[in-house]
Amino acid sequence: MKGKLLVLPISLITYVVMGQESVGERVVNRTKETxxxxxxxxxxxxxxxxxxKVFDGSIFKKKKKKSGDGNASTAKKSxxxxxxxxxxxxxxxxxxxxxxxxxxFVPGTQTLFFEDFSNSSLGSGATQWTVTGNKGxxxxxxxxxxxxxxxxxxxxxLSFPNAFNDFPEEFTLEFDMYADPATMNEMMSGLKVxxxxxxxxxxxxxxxxxxxxxxxxxxxxxxxxxxLNLRAVTEYNGxxxxxxxxxxxxxxxxxxxxxxxxxxxxxxNGKAIALYVNETKYIDLPNxxxxxxxxxxxxxxxxxxxxxxxxxxxxxxxxxVTAKTVNKEIATEKKFISRTIYFDxxxxxxxxESWATLNEIANAIGGMPGNFHIVGHTDSDGAEAANLTxxxxxxxxxxxxxxxxxxxxxxxxTTDGKGETEPVESNETIAGKAQNRRxxxxxx
Numbered sequence: 001m002k003g004k005l006l007v008l009p010i011s012l013i014t015y016v017v018m019g020q021e022s023v024g025e026r027v028v029n030r031t032k033e034t035x036x037x038x039x040x041x042x043x044x045x046x047x048x049x050x051x052x053k054v055f056d057g058s059i060f061k062k063k064k065k066k067s068g069d070g071n072a073s074t075a076k077k078s079x080x081x082x083x084x085x086x087x088x089x090x091x092x093x094x095x096x097x098x099x100x101x102x103x104x105f106v107p108g109t110q111t112l113f114f115e116d117f118s119n120s121s122l123g124s125g126a127t128q129w130t131v132t133g134n135k136g137x138x139x140x141x142x143x144x145x146x147x148x149x150x151x152x153x154x155x156x157x158l159s160f161p162n163a164f165n166d167f168p169e170e171f172t173l174e175f176d177m178y179a180d181p182a183t184m185n186e187m188m189s190g191l192k193v194x195x196x197x198x199x200x201x202x203x204x205x206x207x208x209x210x211x212x213x214x215x216x217x218x219x220x221x222x223x224x225x226x227x228l229n230l231r232a233v234t235e236y237n238g239x240x241x242x243x244x245x246x247x248x249x250x251x252x253x254x255x256x257x258x259x260x261x262x263x264x265x266x267x268x269n270g271k272a273i274a275l276y277v278n279e280t281k282y283i284d285l286p287n288x289x290x291x292x293x294x295x296x297x298x299x300x301x302x303x304x305x306x307x308x309x310x311x312x313x314x315x316x317x318x319x320x321v322t323a324k325t326v327n328k329e330i331a332t333e334k335k336f337i338s339r340t341i342y343f344d345x346x347x348x349x350x351x352x353e354s355w356a357t358l359n360e361i362a363n364a365i366g367g368m369p370g371n372f373h374i375v376g377h378t379d380s381d382g383a384e385a386a387n388l389t390x391x392x393x394x395x396x397x398x399x400x401x402x403x404x405x406x407x408x409x410x411x412x413x414t415t416d417g418k419g420e421t422e423p424v425e426s427n428e429t430i431a432g433k434a435q436n437r438r439x440x441x442x443x444x
Contacts, residue, residue, distance in 0.1 A: 092348040092397045097405055100355040103279045105265045107340040108172045108316025113164035114434035115313045117149040126151050132203050133157015143178050143309060146261060147345040150309040153301050160202050164315060165296040172316040173266040178309040179221045181258050190220025191308040194298040207300040209236045213291040217275055219264060221256040228255030230282050248283050263353050321357050326364035335442040341398060348393035350401055362406035371444040374398050376417040379433035384420060391417025398439055
């Protein structure tokens, strides 16, 4: 079931092939040489020393896990368990939220854009996306253990949604990412997320030397031990060194779940930019995007191998869900509607990244009088009867999480489901389906 651009590149390593050197290119080549020297330095480092790097300071400090979490790697793996997509009710409440209890990322309440490639045929190009590049053939495909369709990005090139190119001042960006560790190489970059100054033709975007305002976030899994390289770079300036243009550069031990789907979450609030991988905040830049927009979205690659895939791309606006906003909506509408409680495909199992949203809802409901009726809704994919059953089970899963994880009184909560019978938008589009998949909390 279902003008100018500001770009924020997050890259591990950017490798640029040097051409002939003219007088006008010398400044550019200085930057290239710096990059290559940094690459050589990295090669000379011992792997163990690289993996043992840790964040220093309050912005990048790893948070202490709550007691009972056990090994961090084990907790991560169990919390990211992938559903087989069946309807076994015994799997509905097996979400392990333990490693997400410090997770403070809350998606924007309004869905500004959503893409899961469900309207694109396997083996074809991505419908309504522009993909450029002359290395590697991008395509819609599947990956082991996932029912979703995925965009395999080009080895070298750009990918962006035609239907979205205008970030608001405050937004959230989320997507699922998969990387084949056998094809990832430290000599090149990973998947770069560019928040770039809005331009008429994004296919002309230069991922190496764009001088327009931007921030690029490079997400680069490395090796088979789960190391994660992250880099944030501002726009190119020939008067600055590569180091001066770099806002963040780190290698994080056990930051990536090899062979699994990893969740990327990015938040912008004015000038501030933050990036999370799964439950951990790795980048927190209070002045990451200092210049005014408007900004657009570009994904860029410069890799050896065809190793990055993405799906479930969501841009949220309208501010994050908070207990205060939940209270306000219930006070005026007598109900609160959530579209950011996420479930596995064809399953009532709640995804662990929904913890922060559920926490805000629980804080609101826990402090309000009366009882609440929780109602699940689905899109129209699949059989109508199956959708009805699934919506009922999803509402029950939400209740069980509010009671078991957040301590609400179960006697105050009742549940039901409407399946696909009460759509708020057309189910003919991916965006419409995303709006129809929702959970309502109705005050009695």
